[in-house]
Amino acid sequence: MTQHTSITQKLSTWEIDPGHSVVEFGARHMMISSVKGGFDGLTGTIRADEGAPEASQVEAVIDVSSLNTRSEHRDTHLLSADFLDVAQYPSITFRSKKVSYSDSEHFRLVGDLTIRDVTRQVALDVTFHGKMKSPWGDERSGFSAHTKLNRKDFGLTWNLALEAGGFMVGDELNINIEIEAVKKD
Numbered sequence: 001m002t003q004h005t006s007i008t009q010k011l012s013t014w015e016i017d018p019g020h021s022v023v024e025f026g027a028r029h030m031m032i033s034s035v036k037g038g039f040d041g042l043t044g045t046i047r048a049d050e051g052a053p054e055a056s057q058v059e060a061v062i063d064v065s066s067l068n069t070r071s072e073h074r075d076t077h078l079l080s081a082d083f084l085d086v087a088q089y090p091s092i093t094f095r096s097k098k099v100s101y102s103d104s105e106h107f108r109l110v111g112d113l114t115i116r117d118v119t120r121q122v123a124l125d126v127t128f129h130g131k132m133k134s135p136w137g138d139e140r141s142g143f144s145a146h147t148k149l150n151r152k153d154f155g156l157t158w159n160l161a162l163e164a165g166g167f168m169v170g171d172e173l174n175i176n177i178e179i180e181a182v183k184k185d
Contacts, residue, residue, distance in 0.1 A: 011047040013184045014141060016060060018043050020180035023062055027151070028170025030162060035074070041066030044094075046141075046181050056099050058109060062092040082158040089116045097121070104128070109145065115154040122147055124177070131183075139183040149173045 024038040041063025049055040064086045069075055079086040096111035109124045129142035150171050151157075160168040 010049045010051055011055065011057070012049075014046040014048060014181035015184050016042055016044040016046070017140075017180045017182050022178050024176045024178075026174040026176075027172070030168055031166040031170070034174075035069060037067060037069030037075075037078070039063065039066045039092075040068065042177075042179070046179075048141075053101050053107065054099050056096075058094065058096040058111065060094045064090055064092060083156055085116060094122075113149075113154075116156070118154045120153050122149060141181050141183070143177075143179045143181070145175075145177040145179070147175045149175060 018041060021042045022038050022040060023042050024036060026034045026036045029035040039062045042060060043063075044058065044060030047057040064079065064084050067075055067078055067084070067086075069078065078084055081088075093114045094111055096109050098110040099107055100110075101107040105128050107126050107128070109126050110121060111124075112119050113122045124145040124147045126143055126145045129144065131139060131141035134140050151169075151173050152171055158169070162168060
């Protein structure tokens with residue numbers, strides 16, 4: 001217990017700034033193009049320990065209703081029970097389990113991602129872009145993260161077979177995340 005307490009005391013708390021953060025995704029459409037979209041409603045907490053980065057923790061929540069693919073018809077379908085079922089599952093969550101560092105700017109964040117009440121472990125490749133004081137006196141830090149997911153692993157199985165062969169929606173999702181966080185302690 002003493003060790004856990006000392007680690008907790010070293011952690012600084014950062015809140016994800018939803019106005020300066022976004023989760024974006026891309027998926028194959030009709031096997032010939034990639035459709036992109038994103039979620040603006042990203043919130044969460046980063047507990048960072050600069051002295052022992054492997055002790056850092058991340059918890060994030062995506063407001064599913066903040067989905068935007070620049071097509072109202074497509075957004076309505078993605079928010080329906082065929083895909084994200086926002087009425088029953090209004091949030092996507094991520095909770096980190098392990099942090100491993102390559103160097104001071106690059107690390108791998110492994111954690112549990114929950115979509116539609118299905119939880120799978122995912123690994124994010126993260127780049128730390130630094131930290132600085134804003135003109136308003138608060139301290140901010142920036143990160144980019146990338147991963148690939150198979151949507152079927154989370155129960156997102158809806159699809160249509162195409163007459164020419166293949167399917168309407170690809171299974172692989174490319175995920176890109178941009179985060180700006182504000183120090184809270």
